[in-house]
Amino acid sequence: MNLIGYRRDPEGIHPPLDSPSYGSTRLRHPGERLVLLPHGLTEITGPLLGSGRVTKTDSDLTLREPLGQRVILHGRVLDGDGRAVPDALVEIWQANAAGRYLHNADRWPAPLDPGFDGVGRALTDSRGRYRFLTIKPGAYPWRNHHNAWRPAHIHFSVFGMAFTQRLVTQMYFPDDPLLPHDPIFNAVPDERARGRMVARFDLAVTEPNWALAFEFDIVLRGRDKTPEHR
Amino acid sequence: MSTPAQTVGPFLHIGLSWLGGEFVVPHGTPGSIWIHGVLLDGSAEPVRDGLIETWQADPDGRFDHPDDPRGAVEGFRGFGRSATTVDGHFAVLTLLPGALPGCAPHINVSVFARGLLHRVVTRIYFPQFDNASDPVFESVPEARRRTLVAKSTEDGYRFDIRLQGDEETVFFDV
Numbered sequence: 001m002n003l004i005g006y007r008r009d010p011e012g013i014h015p016p017l018d019s020p021s022y023g024s025t026r027l028r029h030p031g032e033r034l035v036l037l038p039h040g041l042t043e044i045t046g047p048l049l050g051s052g053r054v055t056k057t058d059s060d061l062t063l064r065e066p067l068g069q070r071v072i073l074h075g076r077v078l079d080g081d082g083r084a085v086p087d088a089l090v091e092i093w094q095a096n097a098a099g100r101y102l103h104n105a106d107r108w109p110a111p112l113d114p115g116f117d118g119v120g121r122a123l124t125d126s127r128g129r130y131r132f133l134t135i136k137p138g139a140y141p142w143r144n145h146h147n148a149w150r151p152a153h154i155h156f157s158v159f160g161m162a163f164t165q166r167l168v169t170q171m172y173f174p175d176d177p178l179l180p181h182d183p184i185f186n187a188v189p190d191e192r193a194r195g196r197m198v199a200r201f202d203l204a205v206t207e208p209n210w211a212l213a214f215e216f217d218i219v220l221r222g223r224d225k226t227p228e229h230r
Numbered sequence: 231m232s233t234p235a236q237t238v239g240p241f242l243h244i245g246l247s248w249l250g251g252e253f254v255v256p257h258g259t260p261g262s263i264w265i266h267g268v269l270l271d272g273s274a275e276p277v278r279d280g281l282i283e284t285w286q287a288d289p290d291g292r293f294d295h296p297d298d299p300r301g302a303v304e305g306f307r308g309f310g311r312s313a314t315t316v317d318g319h320f321a322v323l324t325l326l327p328g329a330l331p332g333c334a335p336h337i338n339v340s341v342f343a344r345g346l347l348h349r350v351v352t353r354i355y356f357p358q359f360d361n362a363s364d365p366v367f368e369s370v371p372e373a374r375r376r377t378l379v380a381k382s383t384e385d386g387y388r389f390d391i392r393l394q395g396d397e398e399t400v401f402f403d404v
Contacts, residue, residue, distance in 0.1 A: 001299060001331055008403075014235045015347035022237075024345030027272035028393050030401050035370055037351070037402035041330050042338050045295035047285060047309035080232060093245025103241040105279070119244050155238065155245055161297065163285050163338055164404055168349065170236040187347050188234040196233050219233045 005039025006164040006221045007080055015187035022183040023144050039164060039224075046163040050087045050123045059122040061094075061134040066116035068097025068135030070211040073199070076128040077158055079165070080222025084128025090218075091157040092120045092132060099138030099152075108141060133211065139178055151178035151185065158218055165220040172198045173214065235348040240279045242342065243313050251311035254284065254324035261289070261325055263386030265354065268318040269341065272394030276318025280343035282391070284310040284322050284354075286336070291328030314343075326356065334364035341391060350401040354389050355379050366402075374400050 017029035037043065057063060062070060073092075077085040095101045095118060098110040102117050118137075122130040137152050153170040160166070172179060179185055179198075188194045196219065205213035238246065255262050265284070269277040287293055288306035295302050310322035327335045337354040353366065355378050361367045367375060377399045380387035391399045 003299070009232045013232055017347060017350070019347055022345070022347065024237075025347060026345075027275075028277070028343060028345035030350060030398055031272075031394050032374070032398050032400070034350075034401050034403035037366060037404050039404075040333060040366075041293065041298060042285065042287065042336065043404065044297050045285075045293040047307065048295065049307075049309065091245050093241065101241040101244060103244055105240055117244070155236075155242075157238075157246060163340075166283075166340060166349065167233060167235060168238050168342060169233055170239075184236060184347070188236075190234075193231065193234045196231070197236070217233075219231060221232055 001041075002227045003039060003041065003044055004227055005044060005224045006162060007224055009221065012190035013188070013193045016189070019183065019187040022187055043163050046161060046165065047159060048087065048161070049089045049159060053089065054121045054123050059120055059130070059132045061116065061118065061120045061132065064115035066096060066113050066135050070133070071136050072131065072133055072205055072207065072211050072213040073154065073171070073216060074129065074131040074202075074205060074213065075216040075218065077124045077130065077160070077218045077220065078128055079160065079220050084124070084126070085160050085220060086124055086126045086128055088124040088128070089159045090122045090124065090130045092154050094118045094134065094154040095137040095140055097135050097138050099140030110138070110140065136173065144183060149178050149181070151176040151182050156218065158220065160220040167218065167220055169197060169218070171216050174198055174201055237344060237347050238281065238342045240344040242279065242281055246281055246311070247313050248311060252322050254307055254310040254322055257323065259325065262323050263326060264321055264323055265337070265380065265387050265389055266319065266321045266383070267389040267391055269314050269320060269343070269391045270318060270393065274392075274395065276316070277314055277343050277393070278316045278318060280314040280318070280341060282312055282314070282320045283340040283342070284324065285338045286324065286327040287330060289325050289328045291330045291335075329359070332365065334359045334361045334367060336364070339391070341393070350393070351404050352391065352399050352401050353378055354387070356387065357382060370400050
């Protein structure tokens with residue numbers, strides 16, 4: 001069976017699993033080399049989870065009027081050739097405006113917000129577009145090194161069409177002074193690739209007297225032109 | 231160019247836990263099997279802030295997917311998701327996958343966790359099949375192949391995942 005696989009990302013795009021400046025990688029990165037997996041049927045297919053799993057209100061995290069700066073997050077899910085990925089499930093989670101997660105493992109003394117659970121889901125439309133209404137998360141400290149703070153970020157999980165396209169990433173805000181100091185952001189070797197994790201302020205979509213807007217496109221792997229050589 | 235991957239972080243449950251994620255098939259489905267395991271780090275400590283996702287063919291080796299050149303077969307979700315417990319335990323209830331053309335039955339597994347900046351991917355093979363004839367299985371150094379084979383249990387199979395160290399699980403470059 002001649003199957004068209006997906007292009008492999010060049011070195012430097014994704015962070016190395018062994019990234020010593022992010023301490024939690026120390027005991028969790030594989031020591032052995034990864035074994036090349038040719039793209040067969042299990043890899044070029046993948047879960048198509050859209051219908052029935054997402055309701056209209058799942059993309060609005062502000063229904064209970066949480067505290068914080070209201071923001072519209074929107075963008076497209078694209079493949080590596082710029083083609084829209086429709087019906088893609090996009091899941092997000094984030095801290096509240098004070099930088100606190102609604103999670104029992106988060107114990108730093110910033111207030112919880114009873115109006116905010118920090119979880120959202122959306123499906124891309126026929127042009128690959130998604131849109132969330134949420135609040136800007138706060139920065140928060142962590143124990144990676146002395147005086148370590150995570151820049152404001154929103155976790156994104158995306159399913160494309162294929163197992164090979166599965167992506168979990170984090171979205172950052174432009175001009176955040178913590179970005180140059182964050183070992184997770186900077187674990188991505190390629191500077192341009194790092195830049196693709198930073199949303200763009202979008203005045204055109206910003207709603208007067210209501211909410212600032214940021215645009216964040218997510219690019220998944222594109223398809224090969226010819227079957228992969230075995 | 232692709233958007234880079236980042237870790238799910240320690241609070242992944244907020245966004246990635248679903249009611250019923252573990253149930254690739256509903257409870258009581260004839261022929262269903264549990265696949266249980268623990269996710270362990272390089273000191274053999276359980277990873278309590280991890281998540282595994284599974285993707286597989288149905289018992290006839292078919293997928294509900296338009297890119298399968300044999301045609302899509304509806305009705306089997308094929309996808310499971312289980313966050314690890316404080317003991318590093320995960321489990322999915324599913325059906326045994328069928329063989330694919332030229333390949334032994336297998337389940338693809340993605341592992342996400344705090345401390346994993348990118349998912350790692352492994353495969354579950356089953357002890358009762360002729361795995362040696364599977365080209366992917368055969369491409370793995372012989373001494374490490376056993377880390378890919380689940381063990382039979384009373385209610386299904388056991389498949390532990392070791393991220394690092396002795397008996398480190400084989401992970402694939404997808």
